[in-house]
Amino acid sequence: MAKGAAVALALVLIFINIAGQAHGQLQVGFYKRKCGFADVESIVGRVIVGRFIKDPTITPALLRMQFHDCFVNGCDASILIDGSNSEKTAPPNLSVRGYDIIDAAKAAVEAACPGVVSCADIIAMATRDAVFLSGGGQYNVQTGRRDGLVSLATNVNLPAPSISVSDSINAFANKGLTATDMVYLLGGHTVGVAHCSLFQDRLYNFQNTGKPDPSMNPLLLNFLKFKCPQNATVDNTANLDQNPLSSLIVDKSYYRQILLDKGILQIDQELALDPLTQPTVTTIANSYDFCTRFGQAMVKLGAVQVLTGTQGEIRKSCRAFN
Template identity: 40%
Template sequence: MEMKITVSCPTPNRCTLLILVLFSFAASPLHASLSFNFYASSCPTAELIVSNMVRSASSSDPTIPGKLLRLLFHDCFVEGCDASVLLQGNGTERSDPANTSLGGFSVIDSAKSVLEIFCPETVSCADIVALAARDAVVTAGGPAFEMPTGRRDGRISNAANVRSNIVDTSFTMIEMIRLFNSKGLSLDDLVTLSGAHTIGVAHCNAFSDRFQMDSKGNLTLIDTSLDKAYAKELMKKCPSGSSASKTVNNDPETSFAFDNQYYINLLGHKGLFQSDSVLVEDERTSARVEAFANDQETFFRSWRDSFLKLTTIGVKTDDEGEIRQSCSFAN
């Protein structure tokens, strides 16, 4: 199917950005049935409604952007970007222990409820998840760009598919490359999308195996790629026996700002997870990490391109899937 795109330019600067995105989109293997003006006639306020919901929720809870971004990753990497992670019930993706710490569901549900009032049975939950993640990044200070819509909601959600399709924080470079490649994502996408860790929080048990305390109460580094002073800070925040619900910020410097600080942290050996630290330790990715650390705009441009690829993994369009009336349950 050929996708027709019409460019409307409210300002010269916005036009330039939109044209760059369109060329990037055209050059990428994105799904041809998605379009930038999919809801133009059926629900013209769809994106505004989602954006307002994200901004409102984030103003009262600064952890919301990180939660919405993580929700997108966990959706798209399992069954594709089809909102399968939202479905409730025994044996669904959402019920798997790896997903029990996900958040942001209330924002998606609120947006869907409003959209069902103004545009019933029109806007998919899959599009809401993707739009909300993009808007979450914007709310946190990241780049704004147009994103194609037209995704439909999946009917399959199986917990057994979760573990083999999401990145574990202890993954090696080889394991991450293999998983990203299976989703059609490149090594550059891997480095770029890891930048999502510039916002959000992590549970202590996700990184506590990188260090421990000896019998005298002294820090013992197991992963020597971790800065010792940073490890001491983490140990104080996550002492042995910490509650499973205890969290720390992914980025200790600019915790709620979407910026390039994550890459600066990596150069200082302050990557929270092992899967972060390997990016600066591996010669295949270290140069890209340094480039992003030195120039935030370079990171933002790459983020736009990689994010667009992420949000089109395994999408369902046309007659596939459905448009749910409730994001938590199939029709």
């Protein structure tokens, strides 16, 4: 193992053993002493480090997967189920990726501790480790989730990129998350990309006016028109964080960019314009504790409608019910 990889792995393994506060029936260190001498979180950590070294874009992939999972039936790994009518097949989930990473982590855990660790917990642990490797600091993942028994495309109702701030606040409130939680969680857009089709209307026909979104920075508008021609046959992508030096780093740069009218998705830009969220965006952009607060919001997201105790099941394969 290269020296840099060894250091990254060591840091992950140190931090994932730090104790934290429990939330309901979830708790930090749930699997300690449940797998003999096997350290479940270290096993997951090694898989994520190995993949991150090859592909740092796993961080936005896993952040998106966890969000899409937790917003439908709660954090129960229902998004992982294969099938002709499962959540995977719903339009908003067709571009979700990272399933193979979860499979690899599950296989490694099962080899050391069969039938004990849920796929839902693996999603949470894997995302936590990827965020840390991308510079986003470390937060303590609470574990003890069980896997869900339902996965239906018809249950998928996720906030669209064009959703208004007030409607988005309501959507998050329905999951027990505050407006401030929402602003921090949308900070996950500090990494990753968006396909042109998700913001094409802002470039050419905003709200059916036949004109671009007047709130978009003119230089960004011209750049995006070049990347996303009106009649293109290929759905290109653009970085959600328009600072090229930090588009792969989990940091507060995203908030600074949307304050400069450089939001890519409509909801991103509206966060910096709407009086309901603009003060929070400004505070975060000038703060020194983004990583800590982002981690706290991720912990709250990971506790949404969880199954614990004897609810649900522990899947043998993350892609199928037992």
